[in-house]
Amino acid sequence: MAAITRFSKPLALSHIRRCLCSSSAAAAVSDESNPHVTSPFGNYKITRRDPSERNVQWVFLGSPGVGKGTYASRLSNLLGVPHIATGDLVREELASSGPLSKQLTEIVNQGKLVSDEIIISLLAERLEAGEAKGQSGFILDGFPRTINQAEILEGVTDIDLVVNLRLPESVLIEKCLGRRICSQCGKNFNVASINVKGQNGNPGISMAPLLPPSHCMSKLVTRSDDTEKVVKERLRIYNEKSQPLEDYYLNKGKLMEFDLPGGIPESWPKLLEALNLDDFEERQSAAA
Numbered sequence: 346m347a348a349i350t351r352f353s354k355p356l357a358l359s360h361i362r363r364c365l366c367s368s369s370a371a372a373a374v375s376d377e378s379n380p381h382v383t384s385p386f387g388n389y390k391i392t393r394r395d396p397s398e399r400n401v402q403w404v405f406l407g408s409p410g411v412g413k414g415t416y417a418s419r420l421s422n423l424l425g426v427p428h429i430a431t432g433d434l435v436r437e438e439l440a441s442s443g444p445l446s447k448q449l450t451e452i453v454n455q456g457k458l459v460s461d462e463i464i465i466s467l468l469a470e471r472l473e474a475g476e477a478k479g480q481s482g483f484i485l486d487g488f489p490r491t492i493n494q495a496e497i498l499e500g501v502t503d504i505d506l507v508v509n510l511r512l513p514e515s516v517l518i519e520k521c522l523g524r525r526i527c528s529q530c531g532k533n534f535n536v537a538s539i540n541v542k543g544q545n546g547n548p549g550i551s552m553a554p555l556l557p558p559s560h561c562m563s564k565l566v567t568r569s570d571d572t573e574k575v576v577k578e579r580l581r582i583y584n585e586k587s588q589p590l591e592d593y594y595l596n597k598g599k600l601m602e603f604d605l606p607g608g609i610p611e612s613w614p615k616l617l618e619a620l621n622l623d624d625f626e627e628r629q630s631a632a633a
């Protein structure tokens with residue numbers, strides 16, 4: 346379904362950066378049409394480019410543990426656009442012991458969302474660093490998380506496609522509890538072996554564990570917010586704050602729903618097919 350656009354000219358990330366960065370500082374700047382309404386972006390407006398002239402700008406939605414990071418990262422490698430996960434930006438900030446670190450630790454460990462102001466400033470910083478390295482386009486994972494964030498994003502750039510990954514809640518909890526990260530290479534693994542029987546006409550789901558190579562085995566760590574209590578709270582907050590985004594993007598005609606049929610071996614080829622990317626590599630080499 347998705348209109349996959351080809352890439353040539355870099356997206357003006359500096360515009361996004363200016364827009365995003367102005368979000369906190371510009372809280373007092375009035376909206377042009379109504380001097381009493383403040384705009385998070387002040388008077389900045391991004392130059393909107395035709396999708397055929399720039400890299401893809403996609404968003405991945407889905408509950409915690411659904412696999413947004415896995416599939417967004419694979420697509421980022423395939424398409425050559427950065428995968429930007431705001432959860433990773435938050436964890437980097439936590440690890441840096443910077444000024445925000447203590448405040449963020451409490452919020453993240455309770456499964457709550459950090460403020461729009463903080464998340465937008467972290468995202469702006471990431472986009473600017475990417476732009477300096479010549480990156481353009483993006484696959485956003487974990488942003489937007491609220492209607493307010495979506496409206497802010499919509500105010501500065503055009504999102505081409507929103508992919509909503511779906512799995513039953515019981516699978517999501519098992520997946521989060523089985524998630525492990527190699528503290529050295531940063532790669533994600535999963536020790537859970539999932540076998541959920543089909544119900545009410547829906548097919549069952551089986552997912553084999555995604556085990557690390559032997560050199561990562563002794564360095565595996567669990568995310569501090571992947572405890573059962575916090576995962577349940579994150580799912581509750583997702584349903585309350587993030588699920589409305591599905592309707593928001595559905596109404597804009599940008600939403601692609603994708604029910605994951607199982608683990609990576611079953612899901613990846615089907616996702617590529619749904620995105621019209623199943624023969625992408627052949628098309629690229631033919632065009633080269």
Ligand code: AMP
Nearest residue numbers: 431432435453457458459464487488490
């Ligand atoms: P994730 O890895 O996407 O599950 O994110 C981990 C944590 O980072 C979340 O539970 C939130 O506390 C925070 N976070 C990540 N992205 C956002 C966002 N867009 N808005 C608010 N908080 C976020």
